[in-house]
Amino acid sequence: KKKVILDVDTGSDDAIAIMLAVLSGELDIIGITVTQGNRPLANCVENTLRVLDMLGVGDKIPVFAGCPQPMVRNLTVGRNAAVPDNGISKTVDGVEYSIHPAYLDLPAATSKVQQKNGVSFIIEAVKNSPDPVTLVPVGPPTNVGMAFRMDPTIIDNVEEVVFMGGGVDKGNITPVAEANFYHDPEAAKIIIDSGVKCRIIGLNATHSAELTLDDADKFIATGTPAGKLTGDLIRTRIEAEVVLGGGNGCSDAIHDALSVACIIDPTVITDLRRQKCDIDINGGASDGQLIVEHRNENDTSVNSYVAYSADKQKFFDMIYNAVASQK
Numbered sequence: 001k002k003k004v005i006l007d008v009d010t011g012s013d014d015a016i017a018i019m020l021a022v023l024s025g026e027l028d029i030i031g032i033t034v035t036q037g038n039r040p041l042a043n044c045v046e047n048t049l050r051v052l053d054m055l056g057v058g059d060k061i062p063v064f065a066g067c068p069q070p071m072v073r074n075l076t077v078g079r080n081a082a083v084p085d086n087g088i089s090k091t092v093d094g095v096e097y098s099i100h101p102a103y104l105d106l107p108a109a110t111s112k113v114q115q116k117n118g119v120s121f122i123i124e125a126v127k128n129s130p131d132p133v134t135l136v137p138v139g140p141p142t143n144v145g146m147a148f149r150m151d152p153t154i155i156d157n158v159e160e161v162v163f164m165g166g167g168v169d170k171g172n173i174t175p176v177a178e179a180n181f182y183h184d185p186e187a188a189k190i191i192i193d194s195g196v197k198c199r200i201i202g203l204n205a206t207h208s209a210e211l212t213l214d215d216a217d218k219f220i221a222t223g224t225p226a227g228k229l230t231g232d233l234i235r236t237r238i239e240a241e242v243v244l245g246g247g248n249g250c251s252d253a254i255h256d257a258l259s260v261a262c263i264i265d266p267t268v269i270t271d272l273r274r275q276k277c278d279i280d281i282n283g284g285a286s287d288g289q290l291i292v293e294h295r296n297e298n299d300t301s302v303n304s305y306v307a308y309s310a311d312k313q314k315f316f317d318m319i320y321n322a323v324a325s326q327k
């Protein structure tokens with residue numbers, strides 16, 4: 001089994017990614033590190049522990065809080081503004097929608113976060129691992145960027161970094177920037193520039209495999225707690241996007257779960273291009289943008305791979321089989 005460290009900002013799509021990673025049985029999850037992103041750090045930690053408790057592995061998979069702020073920048077107030085723990089809601093045409101993507105309707109966690117900082121955990125775990133470790137940042141990649149800065153020697157024992165981040169000519173927080181890279185572009189740049197193998201699962205791929213309200217019903221119909229949570233979260237995301245003004249009311253991208261899916265089965269990504277990448281950190285209109293070199297795609301000195309599309313049916317089946325298998 002591949003050894004992985006998930007690095008999350010849980011978050012509804014992070015929650016589905018965690019469920020897929022655990023219930024697939026295909027990965028050796030040696031730990032989960034948490035950063036700020038969808039919510040402030042403490043809320044993301046609590047959400048992560050809640051999901052693991054629901055899966056019955058709260059005492060088996062250690063969770064570490066990492067950086068409460070991006071590497072260089074201060075928190076972006078809008079993204080991290082405190083919202084009540086029961087989420088926020090908005091009434092549209094008499095219907096109340098829970099519109100915060102980071103509200104998980106689960107009992108408060110009983111498992112506890114580890115004392116060690118997430119960055120220290122990444123460094124020690126990668127150093128001590130007999131096999132190379134796959135790092136999976138699906139939030140702002142602060143913890144991994146910080147670990148690479150503190151101890152660049154660990155890069156030798158990293159199999160690859162599989163990001164959820166970026167988009168080619170596509171943004172979701174500015175016209176050209178995706179939220180995870182936008183919220184810590186320096187960290188993303190440090191990782192990509194390090195020369196480590198990177199697979200970048202961005203908005204082009206995740207939006208090519210959107211899950212639908214019908215899919216949500218199928219997950220719920222499995223009758224398992226994970227199936228119900230997955231279906232509820234997908235439904236909430238689709239409804240929330242409509243309220244927030246960007247959604248089509250039928251489907252939404254479940255970004256982070258696609259990054260986990262492609263570690264279990266790389267063929268879920270149907271168009272992956274070897275391309276030199278950079279991240280704009282200049283603070284202007286394209287701040288946080290993933291910049292992709294479209295020339296020289298066969299340059300073997302390039303170690304970054306960008307996903308452009310995914311197999312929606314395969315992606316659905318992987319999540320379905322995982323959540324349906326919950327005992």
Ligand code: BDR
Pocket residue numbers: 009011012013014037038138139164172178179180255256
């Ligand atoms: C990414 O940003 C986070 O809010 C989501 O969990 C996902 O990782 C999408 O841009």
Ligand code: CA
Pocket residue numbers: 008009010011013014037038138139256
């Ligand atoms: Ca995330």
